[in-house]
Amino acid sequence: MAGFGIFITLLPLLYVLLRTSQIGYAHLADIIFSARTLELVANSLALTIAVSITSMILGTAQAWLCNRTDLPNKRLFQVGAVLPLAFPSYVLAFSWLAFNPSINGFFGAWLVLSISTAPFVFLAVTAALSRHNSSSEEVARTLGKTQLEVARGITWPAIRPAVLGASLLVSLYTLSDFGAVSLMRYDAFTRAIYNAYRASFDRNTAAALALVLILITLVLVGIQRRISQTEVTKSSEQYRHMVTRLGMWRKPAQLLLVVWFSIGVVIPISSISYWIFVGQSSANSGQVLRALLNTLSYGLVGGIVVSLIGLAIAIIVVRYVSRYIVQVEQSVYLTHALPGVVIALAFVFLVNQSVPALYQTSFLVIIAYIALFLPNALAVLKVPISQVPTGVEEVSRTLGSSPMQTIWRVIVPAARPGILSAGAFVALTVIKELPATLILRPTGIETLATRLWSATSVGSFGAGAPYALLLIIVAGIPALLVNREIKSPRNQSSLEPASNETLNQVKPHIGQTLSRAQAGGTSD
Amino acid sequence: MEPVTEKLILSNVKKSFGQTSVLTNVSFGVTDGSLLTILGASGGGKTTLLRLIAGFETLDAGSIVMNGREVSSSNMSVPPEKRNVGFVPQEAALFPHLSAKKNIGYGLSHLNSKARNDRIAELLDLIGMSELGDSMPDKLSGGQRQRVAIARALAPNPDILLLDEPFAALDAQLRSRLRDDVRAILSKAKATAILVTHDQEEALSIADQVAILRDGTVAQIGSPRSIYSQPIDVELAKFLGDAVVVSGVIQNGKVSTQLGDLIPIVSHAEGLVGQVAIRPENLYLQPDPKGLATVTARQYFGHDALVEVKTAAGIVKARTSGPISPEIGMRVTVWVRGSVNFYATD
Numbered sequence: 001m002a003g004f005g006i007f008i009t010l011l012p013l014l015y016v017l018l019r020t021s022q023i024g025y026a027h028l029a030d031i032i033f034s035a036r037t038l039e040l041v042a043n044s045l046a047l048t049i050a051v052s053i054t055s056m057i058l059g060t061a062q063a064w065l066c067n068r069t070d071l072p073n074k075r076l077f078q079v080g081a082v083l084p085l086a087f088p089s090y091v092l093a094f095s096w097l098a099f100n101p102s103i104n105g106f107f108g109a110w111l112v113l114s115i116s117t118a119p120f121v122f123l124a125v126t127a128a129l130s131r132h133n134s135s136s137e138e139v140a141r142t143l144g145k146t147q148l149e150v151a152r153g154i155t156w157p158a159i160r161p162a163v164l165g166a167s168l169l170v171s172l173y174t175l176s177d178f179g180a181v182s183l184m185r186y187d188a189f190t191r192a193i194y195n196a197y198r199a200s201f202d203r204n205t206a207a208a209l210a211l212v213l214i215l216i217t218l219v220l221v222g223i224q225r226r227i228s229q230t231e232v233t234k235s236s237e238q239y240r241h242m243v244t245r246l247g248m249w250r251k252p253a254q255l256l257l258v259v260w261f262s263i264g265v266v267i268p269i270s271s272i273s274y275w276i277f278v279g280q281s282s283a284n285s286g287q288v289l290r291a292l293l294n295t296l297s298y299g300l301v302g303g304i305v306v307s308l309i310g311l312a313i314a315i316i317v318v319r320y321v322s323r324y325i326v327q328v329e330q331s332v333y334l335t336h337a338l339p340g341v342v343i344a345l346a347f348v349f350l351v352n353q354s355v356p357a358l359y360q361t362s363f364l365v366i367i368a369y370i371a372l373f374l375p376n377a378l379a380v381l382k383v384p385i386s387q388v389p390t391g392v393e394e395v396s397r398t399l400g401s402s403p404m405q406t407i408w409r410v411i412v413p414a415a416r417p418g419i420l421s422a423g424a425f426v427a428l429t430v431i432k433e434l435p436a437t438l439i440l441r442p443t444g445i446e447t448l449a450t451r452l453w454s455a456t457s458v459g460s461f462g463a464g465a466p467y468a469l470l471l472i473i474v475a476g477i478p479a480l481l482v483n484r485e486i487k488s489p490r491n492q493s494s495l496e497p498a499s500n501e502t503l504n505q506v507k508p509h510i511g512q513t514l515s516r517a518q519a520g521g522t523s524d
Numbered sequence: 525m526e527p528v529t530e531k532l533i534l535s536n537v538k539k540s541f542g543q544t545s546v547l548t549n550v551s552f553g554v555t556d557g558s559l560l561t562i563l564g565a566s567g568g569g570k571t572t573l574l575r576l577i578a579g580f581e582t583l584d585a586g587s588i589v590m591n592g593r594e595v596s597s598s599n600m601s602v603p604p605e606k607r608n609v610g611f612v613p614q615e616a617a618l619f620p621h622l623s624a625k626k627n628i629g630y631g632l633s634h635l636n637s638k639a640r641n642d643r644i645a646e647l648l649d650l651i652g653m654s655e656l657g658d659s660m661p662d663k664l665s666g667g668q669r670q671r672v673a674i675a676r677a678l679a680p681n682p683d684i685l686l687l688d689e690p691f692a693a694l695d696a697q698l699r700s701r702l703r704d705d706v707r708a709i710l711s712k713a714k715a716t717a718i719l720v721t722h723d724q725e726e727a728l729s730i731a732d733q734v735a736i737l738r739d740g741t742v743a744q745i746g747s748p749r750s751i752y753s754q755p756i757d758v759e760l761a762k763f764l765g766d767a768v769v770v771s772g773v774i775q776n777g778k779v780s781t782q783l784g785d786l787i788p789i790v791s792h793a794e795g796l797v798g799q800v801a802i803r804p805e806n807l808y809l810q811p812d813p814k815g816l817a818t819v820t821a822r823q824y825f826g827h828d829a830l831v832e833v834k835t836a837a838g839i840v841k842a843r844t845s846g847p848i849s850p851e852i853g854m855r856v857t858v859w860v861r862g863s864v865n866f867y868a869t870d
Contacts, residue, residue, distance in 0.1 A: 391617030395673075397604035398578055398611040399631030399680060409630070414621040 002316055005309035008370045009335045012346035016214060019207040019349060031208040036192075041212065044175060044188045047109055051174045054114040056167040058260060059121025060159075065253050066122075067129045068155075069244045077257050081122045084264040085483075086476030088432040089116045090179025091468045094452055095268035097183065098275050098461035108184035113177060115264040117170040121163065128162035129155075147244060168224040175217060176339030178435040179449075183456050189213045190341045194435070197345055207349070210342045221337045272468045279462015287451070288466050295431055295447040295474070298362070302369040303427025309370060310377030310426070311385075311419060315407060317378070318385045319393060335371065343371050344436040360442045368436040377426045384418020385411065421482050428479040432471065448474075531556045531716040532577070532684050537586035539572055546572050548740035550586070554684065554718060554733075559710055562720040563727035564737035565763075570720035573737065574686045577718065578611050579604035591683045610677030610685040610715075614692050616669040618661040624648070624672045625657040631680040647675040650709055667698050674706060678713050685710070685717040691726065703730050724764050728752055736760060754789065758867050761801035766830075768802045768840040772866065779866050782837035783858055788866040798868035804830060807842035808859040809850055815857040819850050833858060 020028060031037060062081045066074050084092070092112045096103050103111065132155065140150045178190040185191075189209060196206040246253055335343075347368050351358045358364045388411050396406040412419065434449045441450065448467045455464030530553040537550040546569040554560045564570045575581045577588060579595065579602060588596035590609075595602040604611075618627050625644050632640045648654045651671040661669060670690055677685055690706070691699040707730050710717050721727050727734050728748040735745040744756050755761040758769055772781035774796045779786045786800060809819075809831060820839065821832040829849035831842050835858055842858070850856055 389615065389617050389620060391613040391615060392619055394578070394580055394604070395611050395613060395617050395676070396619075396630070397580070398607070398609050398682075398686075399676070400605045400633070401630075402603075402605055410619050414619060416621065 001309055002312040005313060005370060005374050008367060009374050011350065012338060012343040012371055013214070013335050015346040015350050016207060016210050016342065019203070019346075020211045023204050023208060027204065028208055028211075031205055032212055037209065037212060040187065040189050040192050040209065041216070043106075043186065044213075044216070047106065047113070047181070047186065047188055048171045048174045050106075050110050051113040051117060052167045052171040054110070055118040055121050055170050056163060058114070059118040059166065060125050060163050062118070062122045062257065062260070063125035063129060065257060067126055069246050069253070071246060071250065071253060071257075077261075078126070080257070080261045080265065082119050082480065083261075084115050085119045086472055086480045087116070087268060088179065088434070088449070088471060088476065089113060089177055090183055090434055090449070090453060090456070091272075091471050091476070092116055092268055093180040093183040094456045094461070094464055094468050095271045097456060097459075098465070099267055099271035101459065104184045105186050109181045109186040109188070111263070112180045112184065113174050115268075116177075116180070117173055118260075118264070120169055120173070121166040124162045124166035124169075125159055128159040132158040151244075165224060168220060172217065172220050172224070172337055175213070175220065176337070176341075178339065178341045179453065183453070190339050190435070193339075193345065194341050194439075197348070197439075203349055206345055210345065213342060214338060217337045217339070272465050272472075275461045275465035276469060279460075279465055287446070288470070291446050291448050291451045291467065292470060292474070294445055295449070298365065298369075298437065298447060299427045299431035299475075301362075302366055302373070302430035303423055305366055306370055306373045306377045306430070307381070307419075307423040307426050310374055310381045310422075311412075313374075313378050314381040314385045315411060318382050319388075319411065335375065340372055340433065340435040341439070344368055344439040347371070347436075348439060360440065362442060362445070365437060365440045365442075368440050369430055369433065372433065372436055373426055373429055376429055377422065380422040380425055381419060384415035384422065387418065388414045425479065425482045428475050428482060431475040432479070529556045530554065531591060532718075533589045534577075535587050535589075537573075537576065537588065538584045539569075539576060539581065540584060545740060547576075547583075550737070550740070550742055552735050552742050552745055554716055556716055557714050558732040559707070559717045559719065559730065560733045560735060561727040561731035562718060562735050562737055563724060564720070564722060566722050568722075568737055569740055570722070570737055571688055574611075574688050574718065574720055577684070578609050578686055579607050608680070608683045610680070610682035612670070612673045612677050612685070612687045612690050614689045616661075616666075616673040616690075616693075618664075618669055618672055618676070620661050623658050623660055624653065624664065624668075627661070627672055628676045628679050630676060643679060647679055650678075650712060651675045652705075666694050667702050670694070670702060671705070671709075674709060678709075678715060683716065685715050687717060687719040689721055690719065692721075692723075699726075706730070728764075736763075738763075754865055755801070758799050758801050761865065766804045766841055766843075768804065768807065768842075769799050770802070770837045770840075771797070771799050773797050774866070779864065783835065783840070783860055786860050787863040789863045790866075792866055792868065796866075796868045798866055800864045800866050802840075802860055802864055804841045804843040806861045806864075807840065808861050809833065809842050809844060809856040810859060811850055811854060812857040813855055815855040817856050817858050819852050819854045819856060822849060822852055824849070 023031075059081075062077070065071055066078045066081060071077070087095070089112060092115055093108065096108060096112055137150050137154050140154050141147075145153065176190065177188075178194065181188040182191040182194065189212070193206050193209045193213070196209060197203075347364060348359065351364060392410050392414070393403075393406050396410045397403070401409055432449065434453060437447055438450050438453060441447070446454075448471050452464045452467035452471065455461070455467065532554040534553070535551050537547055538545075539547040550573065552560075562570050562573060572581060576583050576596065577590075582601045583596050583598065585598050587594055590607065594600070595607055618624075619630065622630065625648070628644045628647050629640050632643055635643065644657070645654070648657050651674065653668060653671060653675075656664065656668065659668075661672070664672065674685075674687075674690070687706075691702055694702060703726060719727075719730065728751070731748055733745060734748050734751045736743045736751065738760070743760060744751060746754075752764055755764055758767075761767045762769070770781045770783055772779040772786070774780075774788070774792045774794055775785070776794075777788075777791060779788050779798075779800055781800060783802075786802075788800075792798075809817075817833045817835040819831055820834050823830040824846065826846050828846045829844050831844050831849055833840055833842060833856060840858065844850070
């Protein structure tokens with residue numbers, strides 16, 4: 001099962017490489033070095049850089065203001081900063097277009113993706129700040145340094161890896177986003193690949209463009225790997241934190257947070273609510289209900305299948321780790337960085353060449369979900385599996401259980417609460433998925449996401465509003481809650497501290513896990 | 525020693541991990557119903573030895589025979605679940621999702637529910653936790669968890685119980701109390717057990733037999749008393765407790781040292797040069813204004829005291845009774861009580 005899952009995950013990458021190798025160098029070079037491709041590269045990079053910088057600045061500022069200053073109602077602002085995570089990027093794009101259709105193109109995509117991604121930076125920096133011990137800052141103050149000097153010399157170096165790591169995650173997210181850029185009609189790579197495929201079923205162009213996108217992605221992944229390796233891990237002791245008095249900056253800081261909250265949460269919600277009232281008649285309640293049921297079925301089946309495969313891999317990786325397996329696991333994460341559009345198209349081409357009967361079947365949709373979300377599932381499932389105390393397997397063996405029985409009698413039941421929340425998280429991620437569902441679903445099957453996408457594409461906001469609202473209610477908000485659940489290490493840790501070896505095995509992945517869990521995996 | 529009563533026999537066991545040789549040649553036996561402690565420095569292969577016996581590791585050479593049946597050899601290894609061993613790891617490793625009762629009953633799935641419940645009740649009684657059977661592991665104290673872990677291992681009546689530093693994670697006070705309890709539990713259950721530890725006091729106080737593991741082999745095996753009083757070399761003497769080492773030579777059947785002429789336990793050839801190791805408690809300090817030794821330092825423990833004395837043989841440590849220990853600066857004469865171990869230098 002684990003092997004099957006890994007195979008499925010690697011399939012799209014292998015396919016794109018094979019496919020482009022068949023095009024022939026001359027033709028490939030023609031496509032890659034055409035003016036059109038260069039324009040796409042420029043567009044995608046411009047958007048990626050703009051979004052990364054915006055969310056880096058805003059997320060870091062939010063994190064610092066909400067954690068280390070004397071700002072009133074910090075808890076409230078902390079919740080507010082995370083709330084945009086409840087909106088898939090295309091739902092945000094919908095809400096802003098519905099608010100004012102002239103907000104589109106680069107500006108629209110930049111706005112929406114900045115809202116979507118600033119929470120990643122906020123969470124990563126908040127975590128880094130709470131890990132960082134303030135006593136070094138206090139010592140610096142006693143040595144005659146000003147607040148500003150301390151912030152630059154002590155605090156910033158401590159949170160820098162988190163800021164940069166999260167910003168790179170944001171750039172990966174932006175690069176692979178399909179929903180927001182296509183609704184905003186901004187010519188980024190993902191939209192161009194989709195259009196190349198839609199317009200002419202032009203496989204060569206789509207595959208070549210995908211290859212370029214993959215290369216850019218891999219460079220970013222490489223940089224991110226390097227940065228996250230240098231991250232300093234501190235002990236989890238509770239530290240006292242120094243609070244900065246904002247003084248006259250208090251009002252402007254408050255204003256900044258309130259304005260950003262309005263842009264990221266208040267306006268989207270108001271816009272969706274407005275269209276639900278105004279455009280009530282244009283949505284067919286039967287259609288809405290069918291789309292909801294389809295969405296839930298895909299979520300349920302996809303969630304269960306992906307989680308089971310993820311569970312198998314997580315158990316092997318965490319409990320029976322070996323060098324070889326770690327490498328296989330890393331390869332799963334590699335595919336994770338691939339945009340959903342690329343993965344979906346790889347499956348289209350692949351199936352059409354080998355088993356055409358599978359094209360546009362729900363089966364293929366589920367297979368694509370495996371490729372898309374297995375890394376997420378693996379990341380969140382590894383946490384509960386690794387929290388099962390060490391040594392229990394061996395005790396179980398001496399008490400007469402075979403390795404297989406031990407997994408079913410000990411590891412799975414002991415990790416059950418964590419496994420269930422991880423499974424729920426995966427199912428919710430599946431529900432929000434757009435590009436693969438859009439491309440691979442059987443004709444006539446519509447989900448909340450595809451309905452919203454079609455309605456927004458033709459500018460019928462009244463028809464789209466109910467789907468946007470439902471997506472937030474059935475997927476966005478629950479995902480936010482489950483994510484909190486997954487991140488808080490409960491009861492288990494008090495039982496027995498895992499031995500150092502296990503901690504060391506698990507540690508490098510925890511950062512990854514959290515960022516991935518927060519990212520909700522692939523963008524929409 | 526009758527071979528029939530050996531519950532477990534290890535013969536010439538070898539084990540290495542890659543280039544690192546952990547066990548070079550280990551042989552020993554464990555008598556039915558007895559408790560053997562394996563004492564060795566950290567990282568000396570003690571845990572590997574237990575894991576070989578439990579079947580978690582395969583050996584490179586040699587054999588392990590359990591209850592008359594060979595369970596491990598260089599080309600064969602019975603899996604852990606088919607060995608009938610009980611295993612108590614360092615951190616108890618209770619199944620976190622099961623109550624104390626269900627933890628104990630885990631290895632009893634072959635019994636019907638009546639028999640299983642009876643056995644669980646019997647074991648809860650044995651460990652003195654009858655009222656706590658329904659508690660979840662996270663509600664139990666460290667000592668209670670360790671007791672449940674032992675009951676769980678004893679439940680299926682294992683041929684041999686393996687305890688891997690079971691008290692290491694506990695604080696000192698709890699450790700010594702639990703040690704006594706475990707001794708009582710094991711002897712009441714008539715269990716054959718191996719306990720590994722790096723703590724000399726623990727190894728000596730709980731065991732019927734102590735095996736010292738050194739350089740991948742059993743350096744010495746015997747009763748706690750013989751191990752402590754007659755270590756086979758100076759290094760072991762120092763490893764097992766404080767020891768004053770002075771050089772000497774055999775003259776007229778006695779060991780002539782700067783602390784006087786001492787009586788060796790075993791007789792040696794005349795003129796042999798070597799060292800003697802003397803336990804601090806075997807040194808007696810007699811207050812003597814004309815004595816040649818001076819008290820230079822004192823660690824006072826209440827019931828006794830460790831006194832440093834400057835003698836012609838250098839600084840030596842002597843254990844004295846607390847209330848009558850000599851003051852710093854006092855002149856004393858040093859006497860050695862009883863016979864000593866003499867180790868010829870070659």
